Amino acid sequence: xxxxxxxxxxxxxxxxxxxxxxxxxxxxxxxxxxxxxxxxxxxxxxxxxxxxxxxxxxxxxxxxxxxxxxxxxxxxxxxxxxxxxxxxxxxxxxxxxxxxxxxxxxxxxxxxxxxxxxxxxxxxxxxxxxxxxxxxxxxxxxxxxxxxxxxxxxxxxxxxxxxxxxxxxxxxxxxxxxxxxxxxxxxxxxxxxxxxxxxxxxxxxxxxxxxxxxxxxxxxxxxxxxxxxxxxxxxxxxxxxxxxxxxxxxxxxxxxxxxxxxxxxxxxxxxxxxxxxxxxxxxxxxxxx
Amino acid sequence: xxxxxxxxxxxxxxxxxxxxxxxxxxxxxxxxxxxxxxxxxxxxxxxxxxxxxxxxxxxxxxxxxxxxxxxxxxxxxxxxxxxxxxxxxxxxxxxxxxxxxxxxxxxxxxxxxxxxxxxxxxxxxxxxxxxxxxxxxxxxxxxxxxxxxxxxxxxxxxxxxxxxxxxxxxxxxxxxxxxxxxxxxxxxxxxxxxxxxxxxxxxxxxxxxxxxxxxxxxxxxxxxxxxxxxxxxxxxxxxxxxxxxxxxxxxxxxxxxxxxxxxxxxxxxxxxxxxxxxxxxxxxxxxxxxxxxxxxxxxxxxxxxxxxxxxxxxxxxx
Numbered sequence: 001x002x003x004x005x006x007x008x009x010x011x012x013x014x015x016x017x018x019x020x021x022x023x024x025x026x027x028x029x030x031x032x033x034x035x036x037x038x039x040x041x042x043x044x045x046x047x048x049x050x051x052x053x054x055x056x057x058x059x060x061x062x063x064x065x066x067x068x069x070x071x072x073x074x075x076x077x078x079x080x081x082x083x084x085x086x087x088x089x090x091x092x093x094x095x096x097x098x099x100x101x102x103x104x105x106x107x108x109x110x111x112x113x114x115x116x117x118x119x120x121x122x123x124x125x126x127x128x129x130x131x132x133x134x135x136x137x138x139x140x141x142x143x144x145x146x147x148x149x150x151x152x153x154x155x156x157x158x159x160x161x162x163x164x165x166x167x168x169x170x171x172x173x174x175x176x177x178x179x180x181x182x183x184x185x186x187x188x189x190x191x192x193x194x195x196x197x198x199x200x201x202x203x204x205x206x207x208x209x210x211x212x213x214x215x216x217x218x219x220x221x222x223x224x225x226x227x228x229x230x231x232x233x234x235x236x237x238x239x240x241x242x243x244x245x246x247x248x249x250x251x252x253x254x255x256x257x258x259x260x261x262x263x264x265x266x267x268x269x270x271x272x273x274x275x276x277x278x279x280x281x282x283x284x285x286x287x288x289x
Numbered sequence: 290x291x292x293x294x295x296x297x298x299x300x301x302x303x304x305x306x307x308x309x310x311x312x313x314x315x316x317x318x319x320x321x322x323x324x325x326x327x328x329x330x331x332x333x334x335x336x337x338x339x340x341x342x343x344x345x346x347x348x349x350x351x352x353x354x355x356x357x358x359x360x361x362x363x364x365x366x367x368x369x370x371x372x373x374x375x376x377x378x379x380x381x382x383x384x385x386x387x388x389x390x391x392x393x394x395x396x397x398x399x400x401x402x403x404x405x406x407x408x409x410x411x412x413x414x415x416x417x418x419x420x421x422x423x424x425x426x427x428x429x430x431x432x433x434x435x436x437x438x439x440x441x442x443x444x445x446x447x448x449x450x451x452x453x454x455x456x457x458x459x460x461x462x463x464x465x466x467x468x469x470x471x472x473x474x475x476x477x478x479x480x481x482x483x484x485x486x487x488x489x490x491x492x493x494x495x496x497x498x499x500x501x502x503x504x505x506x507x508x509x510x511x512x513x514x515x516x517x518x519x520x521x522x523x524x525x526x527x528x529x530x531x532x533x534x535x536x537x538x539x540x541x542x543x544x545x546x547x548x549x550x551x552x553x554x555x556x557x558x559x560x561x562x563x564x565x566x567x568x569x570x571x572x573x574x575x576x577x578x579x580x581x582x583x584x585x586x587x588x589x590x591x592x593x594x595x596x597x598x599x600x601x602x603x604x605x606x607x
């Protein structure tokens with residue numbers, strides 16, 4: 001079975017310069033409570049111009065900000081079995097899925113696209129926290145494996161934006177098995193001699209942190225992003241004391257040697273482009289006129 | 290005194306009666322002997338009944354039974370010349386993971402095991418089987434050592450999860466687990482993992498991404514503890530039995546889902562009733578699983594292992 005014909009169907013969608021109509025002209029910063037005009041916020045890539053707070057971004061926004069000229073080609077991801085365990089808590093998993101799909105317009109918590117980053121070939125996977133907390137189920141595993149295969153095929157770098165509460169409990173051990181599965185994806189890119197760069201965004205936790213999110217050749221985090229394995233409540237219950245200020249924040253991880261740098265969103269694209277160049281990632285073909 | 294689980298009450302009562310009869314009278318007396326044998330039969334029937342249809346929550350209790358054989362018992366029963374090695378060469382020794390070379394049926398192997406401890410002192414010493422990053426880094430060191438010297442790897446998993454503490458986070462618990470999984474998948478030698486009690490999430494998979502994953506009949510393996518899942522999704526820890534049911538944590542369910550490869554039978558009434566027999570059963574299962582892997586080339590082993598994990602969740606299994 002040919003993977004290409006199975007999976008990178010020519011049904012790719014180019015999302016050039018698409019803009020969402022704002023439903024509100026003014027936004028309030030959740031950190032400093034100041035009001036920000038929507039155009040100004042958009043131009044600042046959702047970073048508060050008053051206090052520098054990095055607001056959460058959607059997968060679509062990540063792709064738009066990362067690729068040169070906001071131009072990229074999204075790939076369709078293979079379908080995975082929906083609700084393999086027929087899981088139901090207070091709500092059916094299948095209902096949670098359809099609610100999230102309606103809310104985000106996405107199939108699952110992740111988008112994959114390829115294009116040019118700083119003039120270099122790159123495949124980017126971006127996670128979206130709005131979709132069931134960016135949780136990792138089989139679809140996430142499938143997305144990273146697909147992204148890795150595409151990167152190897154194109155001799156492109158693999159760049160991943162993480163945003164996730166962790167494993168998707170509604171898929172039980174199948175979600176746990178996405179930890180080795182995504183690790184294999186990372187190994188494929190590594191063995192092909194291509195760089196794998198992770199950008200940890202707020203929040204990244206649990207099984208996602210404990211697999212592909214911490215295996216980057218280069219680990220970048222956004223300022224003040226919450227990054228950890230165990231949740232704050234679980235830790236507090238275990239040790240029966242309050243957690244220190246700044247615990248599990250990007251700067252804390254930097255100080256403890258767990259990441260390479262904390263990079264403000266405004267500098268991210270330039271940093272990525274520079275790194276891809278330094279790591280010998282082939283140049284992207286110029287965009288068709 | 291044997292420790293009885295709540296659902297074992299009827300058996301406990303019968304066994305107490307048997308014990309009483311035995312103590313009270315001359316065991317040689319015929320009618321008493323008869324009574325004892327009748328009661329014993331009844332107790333056995335009840336055990337068979339109970340253990341033949343344990344719910345996922347009851348299995349969770351059995352998997353956590355204080356008298357259930359632990360990793361140390363597996364090592365004592367199955368491994369000769371076991372030589373534990375210590376330390377992650379970076380920060381500390383973590384006694385939650387016991388690891389080192391030894392012989393399985395005469396052949397050198399590498400053992401990596403999470404030990405919960407069996408009394409207060411040993412539980413404290415082994416941190417109740419919750420490893421810190423140092424434990425996983427030591428495990429990774431052993432996997433690499435095994436690879437260099439061609440030793441098949443046997444791992445024994447029994448943990449409620451990796452330790453959730455400030456120190457563990459500060460020293461990169463997530464990274465240590467991720468690198469553990471990475472090392473498992475890269476190992477150029479046969480790798481058999483066994484879930485002997487609790488297979489708690491990332492803390493388990495860090496040493497269990499293996500060629501063959503065995504699981505005891507009444508062990509559990511899950512992405513989060515039933516209590517944790519209940520607390521998050523039901524907002525009520527008391528819903529743990531429902532969470533255990535919904536998450537499909539039993540060996541039987543996981544075999545059906547293709548997450549584990551083989552189920553190791555336990556003696557009637559659970560491994561804690563006859564630890565030696567349980568350990569011997571596992572020994573047989575490991576030998577059977579190991580034999581065909583020994584003849585495989587390193588590249589073929591790795592490729593097959595990858596294929597197995599790459600397929601998980603990819604296609605409809607249920």
